[in-house]
Amino acid sequence: MSEQVVPVKTYVGVFVALLLLTGLTTGVAFIDLGSELNTIVALTIAVIKALLVILFFMHVKYSGGLTKMVIVAGFFFLALLIAFTLADELTRGWSPQVHGWGALIPVVHGWF
Amino acid sequence: MADMAVHHAQPKEFQHQFEDMEQQRDAGTFGMWVFLVTEIMFFGGVFGAYIIYRSLYLPSFEIGSRLLKVNFGATNTVILIASSLTMALSIYAAHINRKNLQVMFLSLTMLLGGIFLFLKFAFEWTADYREHLIPGFGFIVSPEWGAAGSHVPMFFCFYFFMTGLHALHMIIGFGILAVLLVMAWRGRFHSDYYAPLESTGLYWHFVDIVWIFLFPLLYLIGGRYVIGGGH
Numbered sequence: 001m002s003e004q005v006v007p008v009k010t011y012v013g014v015f016v017a018l019l020l021l022t023g024l025t026t027g028v029a030f031i032d033l034g035s036e037l038n039t040i041v042a043l044t045i046a047v048i049k050a051l052l053v054i055l056f057f058m059h060v061k062y063s064g065g066l067t068k069m070v071i072v073a074g075f076f077f078l079a080l081l082i083a084f085t086l087a088d089e090l091t092r093g094w095s096p097q098v099h100g101w102g103a104l105i106p107v108v109h110g111w112f
Numbered sequence: 113m114a115d116m117a118v119h120h121a122q123p124k125e126f127q128h129q130f131e132d133m134e135q136q137r138d139a140g141t142f143g144m145w146v147f148l149v150t151e152i153m154f155f156g157g158v159f160g161a162y163i164i165y166r167s168l169y170l171p172s173f174e175i176g177s178r179l180l181k182v183n184f185g186a187t188n189t190v191i192l193i194a195s196s197l198t199m200a201l202s203i204y205a206a207h208i209n210r211k212n213l214q215v216m217f218l219s220l221t222m223l224l225g226g227i228f229l230f231l232k233f234a235f236e237w238t239a240d241y242r243e244h245l246i247p248g249f250g251f252i253v254s255p256e257w258g259a260a261g262s263h264v265p266m267f268f269c270f271y272f273f274m275t276g277l278h279a280l281h282m283i284i285g286f287g288i289l290a291v292l293l294v295m296a297w298r299g300r301f302h303s304d305y306y307a308p309l310e311s312t313g314l315y316w317h318f319v320d321i322v323w324i325f326l327f328p329l330l331y332l333i334g335g336r337y338v339i340g341g342g343h
Binding site for chain 2: 006008011014015018019022025029030035038042043046049053054059063064066067070073075077082086
């Protein structure tokens with residue numbers, strides 16, 4: 001479990017990977033891939049960097065299931081927070097014209 | 113009597129409510145992660161607000177993003193990642209019972225954290241102030257920004273609030289590291305007991321992760337490739 005000693009070369013390897021990814025994400029920002037693709041690439045690299053830090057620097061790779069569950073639950077609720085807020089905000093333009101029950105009268109008449 | 117014998121075999125930092133040191137360590141790590149989850153939600157609220165307003169005022173946010181100093185942002189990212197490495201190595205130094213290495217790596221972590229804050233406040237924010245980019249402190253909306261200009265101050269409110277909140281966490285971490293440095297100097301940490309180092313390390317790495325997301329969100333995704341838009 002957390003007793004395991006992580007070798008120095010693992011730390012240094014992760015550090016070098018994080019530096020390369022920082023250089024990559026900064027460099028890509030100066031290349032026009034289209035606004036959406038640029039955003040996706042930048043955030044994908046950020047997620048990979050965060051995973052490297054969480055798994056190795058924060059020793060989660062070597063932690064027990066309880067710790068892993070807490071972390072997954074934390075990010076799950078963050079995803080809920082953002083997803084539900086966006087689901088509200090981005091769909092406000094979708095509201096249909098509301099006619100009330102009266103709109104059903106011609107439909108109901110058609111049945112008889 | 114058998115219990116007594118077991119307890120005598122434990123290091124002096126062992127707390128009697130735990131079965132053994134491993135359980136004590138895991139309980140500490142678990143507790144720290146529960147705290148960090150509340151921090152994820154705390155920062156999550158700000159990130160959520162940023163996402164909403166960016167989707168509402170995308171052109172303004174892109175203009176604001178291009179006005180940030182990407183060189184400082186990238187340099188500070190590298191500095192913070194390096195400070196995470198030295199933090200992790202200070203725990204490794206405790207694992208192998210090397211007091212001087214612990215002191216050295218903790219000092220380096222504080223030094224790198226200090227450089228980060230110094231660059232941020234003394235250079236970056238100062239330059240922003242001179243360029244009239246701080247809302248409430250003589251912000252000037254440039255006519256070059258056109259119709260999107262009216263919401264550029266909104267971007268800068270997010271920028272200063274998010275980086276300020278992050279900097280506040282770093283200042284708190286800096287203070288905790290100062291306490292740890294004294295404890296390490298006094299030889300408190302060894303291979304059987306380094307819980308304060310481990311918990312502080314988790315906090316420090318968490319602050320690093322927040323920056324890993326702030327850097328692209330604030331500095332990069334505004335479209336650096338637009339000619340004449342960079343700094």
